[in-house]
Amino acid sequence: NAGVMQNPRHLVRRRGQEARLRCSPMKGHSHVYWYRQLPEEGLKFMVYLQKENIIDESGMPKERFSAEFPKEGPSILRIQQVVRGDSAAYFCASSPTVPGLYSPQETQYFGPGTRLLVL
């Protein structure tokens, strides 16, 4: 049973380019969360998605950042026109579906992260 997969593991971009980060949740999980971790800091929540829906994007910067979780395929976190301050580790987590209930189970399982470096 594969865990949460993220790719690429490392991504280097020049200022102004676009960064696309992918996340495949664990099998059977339909809730995905994205977090950002700056050096020597804890993780900061960015966005929570279910299939084809953004549930909570309160932690996402208003500009340049977007996220999606299509019916088929991985969740994508997209950063347009990257700046040096976007350099960080971006982690995806997933949690299981609870049939018949709106709320997901509490435990979130994290992927290995994508380390983005903006030159």
Add this chain to the structure above:
Amino acid sequence: SQQGEEDPQALSIQEGENATMNCSYKTSINNLQWYRQNSGRGLVHLILIRSNEREKHSGRLRVTLDTSKKSSSLLITASRAADTASYFCATDHSGAGSYQLTFGKGTKLSVIP
């Protein structure tokens, strides 16, 4: 300051000793979780304790929760060199059905062989 603040920021102990890390938070929670992160790696879930629980054990881990003091502690007994990592507490406030976790900055644990 933010929710889920760990203390101490760094801890260095000898192999075989016990390690205790603390976490404080500000607003009411549904549950509190502890995660481990090895350098440059992802997070590994260790243990979850719900707001109506006071203590929980898992192997060499013991977690306590005091909701009146808004604090939790993680005890690792008989530490091993492989326990060297950063440890984060994460609180779940579940506002608006979101289940977003709020992390502290972590405690860096070094276990010296």
